Amino acid sequence: MRYAMAVDTKKCVGCSDCVVACQTENNVPHGFCREWVVETMNGTYPQLEIEIRSERCNHCINAPCVRCCPTGASHFAEGGIVLVEHSKCIGCGACMASCPYDARYPHPDGYVDKCTFCIHRIKIGLAPACAAVCPTKCIYFGDLDDANSDVSVVLKKRKSKTLIPEAGTKPQLYFLI
Amino acid sequence: MTSRRDFIRISVMGAGALALTRGTFGTAKLLSSPDEVKKLKVDLKRTPTYCEVCFWKCAGWVYKTSEGKIWKIIGNDEDQHCNGRFCPRGTGGVGMYYDEDRLKTPLIRVQERGKQVFREASWDEALDHIAAKMKDISSKYGPESMALFTHGSGSAYFTNLLKAYGSSNIAEPSYAQCRGPRDEAFLATFGEEVYSPEVTDIRDTKCLVLIGAHIGENMHNGQIQEMSDAIDKGVTIITVDPRFSTAAGKSKYWLPIKPSTDIALLLSWIHEIIYNDYYDKNYVEKYCSGFDKLKEHVKDFTPEWAYGITTIKPDLIRKTAKEMANATPAVLIHPGRHVTWYGDDTQRVRAIAILNALLGSWGRRGGFYRPAKYDVPSAKIPKYPESKKSWTDAFPGKYPIASSPVSNALIEASIQDNKPGFLIKGWIVNATNLVSSIPGQANTLKAIQNLDLLVSVDTMPMEITGWADVVLPECTYLERYDMLRISPHRKPALALRMPAAEPMNNTRSGYNIARGLALKLGLESYFPFEKQEELLDWQLKQVGSSLEEMQRIGVKTKARDADDLYYAENENVAFPTDSGKIELYSKAFEDAGFDPLPKYVAHEEPPEGFYRLIYGRAPMHTFGRTSNNPNLTDLMHENSVWINPKVSKEWGLMNGQYIWLKNQDGIISDFPIKVRVTERIRWDSVYMVHGFGHKQKQMKRCFGKGASDTQLITKVLVDPLMGGTGMRSNFVTFVTEKSEKEVAS
Numbered sequence: 001m002r003y004a005m006a007v008d009t010k011k012c013v014g015c016s017d018c019v020v021a022c023q024t025e026n027n028v029p030h031g032f033c034r035e036w037v038v039e040t041m042n043g044t045y046p047q048l049e050i051e052i053r054s055e056r057c058n059h060c061i062n063a064p065c066v067r068c069c070p071t072g073a074s075h076f077a078e079g080g081i082v083l084v085e086h087s088k089c090i091g092c093g094a095c096m097a098s099c100p101y102d103a104r105y106p107h108p109d110g111y112v113d114k115c116t117f118c119i120h121r122i123k124i125g126l127a128p129a130c131a132a133v134c135p136t137k138c139i140y141f142g143d144l145d146d147a148n149s150d151v152s153v154v155l156k157k158r159k160s161k162t163l164i165p166e167a168g169t170k171p172q173l174y175f176l177i
Numbered sequence: 178m179t180s181r182r183d184f185i186r187i188s189v190m191g192a193g194a195l196a197l198t199r200g201t202f203g204t205a206k207l208l209s210s211p212d213e214v215k216k217l218k219v220d221l222k223r224t225p226t227y228c229e230v231c232f233w234k235c236a237g238w239v240y241k242t243s244e245g246k247i248w249k250i251i252g253n254d255e256d257q258h259c260n261g262r263f264c265p266r267g268t269g270g271v272g273m274y275y276d277e278d279r280l281k282t283p284l285i286r287v288q289e290r291g292k293q294v295f296r297e298a299s300w301d302e303a304l305d306h307i308a309a310k311m312k313d314i315s316s317k318y319g320p321e322s323m324a325l326f327t328h329g330s331g332s333a334y335f336t337n338l339l340k341a342y343g344s345s346n347i348a349e350p351s352y353a354q355c356r357g358p359r360d361e362a363f364l365a366t367f368g369e370e371v372y373s374p375e376v377t378d379i380r381d382t383k384c385l386v387l388i389g390a391h392i393g394e395n396m397h398n399g400q401i402q403e404m405s406d407a408i409d410k411g412v413t414i415i416t417v418d419p420r421f422s423t424a425a426g427k428s429k430y431w432l433p434i435k436p437s438t439d440i441a442l443l444l445s446w447i448h449e450i451i452y453n454d455y456y457d458k459n460y461v462e463k464y465c466s467g468f469d470k471l472k473e474h475v476k477d478f479t480p481e482w483a484y485g486i487t488t489i490k491p492d493l494i495r496k497t498a499k500e501m502a503n504a505t506p507a508v509l510i511h512p513g514r515h516v517t518w519y520g521d522d523t524q525r526v527r528a529i530a531i532l533n534a535l536l537g538s539w540g541r542r543g544g545f546y547r548p549a550k551y552d553v554p555s556a557k558i559p560k561y562p563e564s565k566k567s568w569t570d571a572f573p574g575k576y577p578i579a580s581s582p583v584s585n586a587l588i589e590a591s592i593q594d595n596k597p598g599f600l601i602k603g604w605i606v607n608a609t610n611l612v613s614s615i616p617g618q619a620n621t622l623k624a625i626q627n628l629d630l631l632v633s634v635d636t637m638p639m640e641i642t643g644w645a646d647v648v649l650p651e652c653t654y655l656e657r658y659d660m661l662r663i664s665p666h667r668k669p670a671l672a673l674r675m676p677a678a679e680p681m682n683n684t685r686s687g688y689n690i691a692r693g694l695a696l697k698l699g700l701e702s703y704f705p706f707e708k709q710e711e712l713l714d715w716q717l718k719q720v721g722s723s724l725e726e727m728q729r730i731g732v733k734t735k736a737r738d739a740d741d742l743y744y745a746e747n748e749n750v751a752f753p754t755d756s757g758k759i760e761l762y763s764k765a766f767e768d769a770g771f772d773p774l775p776k777y778v779a780h781e782e783p784p785e786g787f788y789r790l791i792y793g794r795a796p797m798h799t800f801g802r803t804s805n806n807p808n809l810t811d812l813m814h815e816n817s818v819w820i821n822p823k824v825s826k827e828w829g830l831m832n833g834q835y836i837w838l839k840n841q842d843g844i845i846s847d848f849p850i851k852v853r854v855t856e857r858i859r860w861d862s863v864y865m866v867h868g869f870g871h872k873q874k875q876m877k878r879c880f881g882k883g884a885s886d887t888q889l890i891t892k893v894l895v896d897p898l899m900g901g902t903g904m905r906s907n908f909v910t911f912v913t914e915k916s917e918k919e920v921a922s
Contacts, residue, residue, distance in 0.1 A: 017265040
């Protein structure tokens with residue numbers, strides 16, 4: 001099993017619903033977020049193009065955060081989801097420093113926190129909160145080992161990219177372009 | 178109370194006010210062990226609601242933690258407005274409930290040691306005070322001298338109250354400050370408005386034309402969802418906007434139009450479509466009247482003519498006209514929603530309506546569908562007393578085609594100097610921050626000084642509350658019942674809102690406030706149900722449901738009575754216009770002394786060193802009413818001013834720098850605004866999101882954040898047909914030194 005997510009940049013409008021849905025679902029404290037929206041623009045008026053991306057932890061196969069965690073708090077859970085065991089986390093920040101995507105934040109309660117792909121929802125058959133709420137349905141989630149999952153199907157059909165592939169982290173967050 | 182009033186900061190509220198500190202809401206932790214997951218499934222309770230953060234009114238579920246605290250709001254899968262997916266504002270609606278700056282108890286303005294202050298009051302006292310004043314106004318000036326300004330779900334109750342009291346002077350700023358010109362233009366053309374949610378069949382359209390409509394930045398949920406579905410199906414999107422909007426970024430064609438020239442573009446499209454025989458001949462012949470006059474009218478409006486006005490290349494105008502023609506009738510020239518721009522807005526939207534008619538999109542798949550709704554009886558109440566004077570008597574002959582009261586006309590009628598036919602002396606202002614929602618703030622404040630009574634009903638200490646004699650704190654939509662949502666859609670549907678929690682602090686629902694006041698005024702018979710849920714249950718039982726059922730399901734949808742979502746092929750349609758046809762040529766406009774066919778008239782250009790102020794929406798905020806919401810300020814806590822790099826270079830402005838904006842009348846923004854240097858805006862305009870720059874210190878998160886566009890909109894171009902306030906008529910320049918600002922103010 002290999003969980004992955006694909007975000008369709010052609011449909012995303014950057015409304016940030018994913019961010020606030022994640023915040024309420026996971027009780028992310030105000031002033032912090034587990035996901036965020038990025039907009040890039042190219043060209044000069046009036047020859048312009050923009051790309052809008054909903055970003056979060058890339059749940060890398062070769063995750064530097066897991067490798068560098070001194071206590072084993074950062075670990076791989078089922079389907080390759082990268083999690084932080086709060087009780088083991090000492091808040092040293094090594095993982096934050098090692099993450100090329102800046103996907104982690106220091107929770108005020110003393111541990112490092114990040115996207116979990118809403119593993120608590122996946123376990124009861126629900127999509128991650130961001131994918132479930134998105135008004136444009138631009139977030140696809142599922143198991144890459146299952147050829148019929150939403151994410152497998154859309155990644156087969158469409159051109160996609162990952163962010164900072166040169167970091168060699170083998171990210172599992174894809175962007176449809 | 179003397180009529181002169183000072184602005185009061187609602188300072189008495191500070192005492193022990195923090196209901197909840199930031200970051201403590203909800204207690205659900207990250208649940209990952211199977212035991213906890215089981216608990217999650219069992220313990221969470223949900224109650225139905227429909228959203229009140231904007232007018233789209235999506236139906237959803239409020240989830241509570243096992244401790245009974247409001248946790249999150251999720252869309253109802255059965256709801257056609259949202260299809261189970263709330264927008265960021267709806268998802269962040271919990272922040273409205275947990276906002277520690279909410280109004281908490283009724284307040285009455287009093288004189289203390291020569292100074293006006295608010296004191297806390299009981300509901301009984303506050304309502305007695307208002308009732309006494311209202312009786313006083315009624316006996317002195319007649320009941321028509323009370324006016325209501327209202328928005329949202331509470332409108333029904335306060336409207337009922339005011340009509341029972343004897344006044345029909347009830348205005349929604351959503352008419353003259355927003356959608357009014359659109360409604361009148363479609364009424365004049367098709368005999369029908371486009372409703373809310375709009376009956377736009379975006380889901381099945383092949384060509385979507387957005388002209389000043391920025392879907393994706395306005396978060397009209399169903400439309401965004403359908404646009405996204407249409408993108409999947411390969412829709413062609415044509416966006417006309419001086420700004421490279423989000424929708425422009427999704428479009429095959431972006432027409433970067435010079436602001437204020439839209440009518441010229443529309444006329445040249447009509448020209449192209451008629452003179453190239455692109456129009457739907459059967460449809461036009463069968464359903465439309467005035468085609469020959471229209472054809473003659475647009476004879477000279479070639480793409481070359483329009484190029485000189487709009488700066489859009491003729492080739493692009495031709496190509497996009499052809500794209501529309503290729504998609505007919507599954508083509509939709511979107512009617513827009515906030516359309517009060519230049520004072521000729523009814524005429525501009527008329528051109529849009531005409532274009533849709535020529536392409537045969539009204540009543541056709543991929544164009545505009547035919548709405549259907551539940552027929553739910555209202556409570557039986559006595560006949561309203563006859564209202565002897567309506568707003569039209571204040572200024573006879575003005576705005577002849579307005580089908581709803583014009584808020585700005587009611588404000589004008591509150592100013593003695595204007596010599597209105599009758600003078601308005603009291604306002605009830607429900608859930609609209611008039612100081613910020615109506616342009617020309619000085620005028621609004623002048624009117625306020627003339628009043629004997631100003632009552633403000635709100636959940637938040639908005640600026641208008643500081644001018645009120647009595648402030649009535651309403652609970653949020655998460656703490657109350659409200660009227661059934663019976664809006665039209667593809668299928669008839671009902672949605673229930675019920676409280677997920679008890680009203681916080683000393684707040685009450687709009688129904689209870691209006692009914693409480695009715696009781697004090699001896700108008701109890703107009704509110705025959707003591708509890709709103711009794712009324713809802715009675716209504717629901719009339720249509721084969723019940724309160725109990727709706728509490729369980731939240732949304733009830735039924736099939737249409739007939740298969741009539743679109744007109745059948747060659748169906749005989751009697752359009753509810755005077756002629757029974759779609760009126761390309763408007764006899765009604767002609768009779769009222771206006772152009773029967775839209776004309777392009779040039780508008781004022783920005784003076785040197787000034788730029789046209791264009792304002793719009795951000796997807797995470799609704800007007801200025803969400804600016805203090807803790808969840809939504811996390812997403813966006815201030816606006817910025819978009820400036821083209823050529824302009825910023827000329828002025829030496831840096832990205833991220835804070836500056837003040839000064840308009841053509843010398844008004845300087847109260848607060849500085851962040852510069853966003855971007856190619857996404859033309860060099861003759863600047864852009865900012867509406868709803869920031871709040872001056873009310875009690876709204877701690879949004880006070881002083883960003884600048885207020887309303888403050889800078891001092892020149893208003895009023896639509897002579899229906900009174901809409903055109904607001905894209907202001908020009909601003911940049912002030913970089915604070916001292917310059919201080920000297921000026």
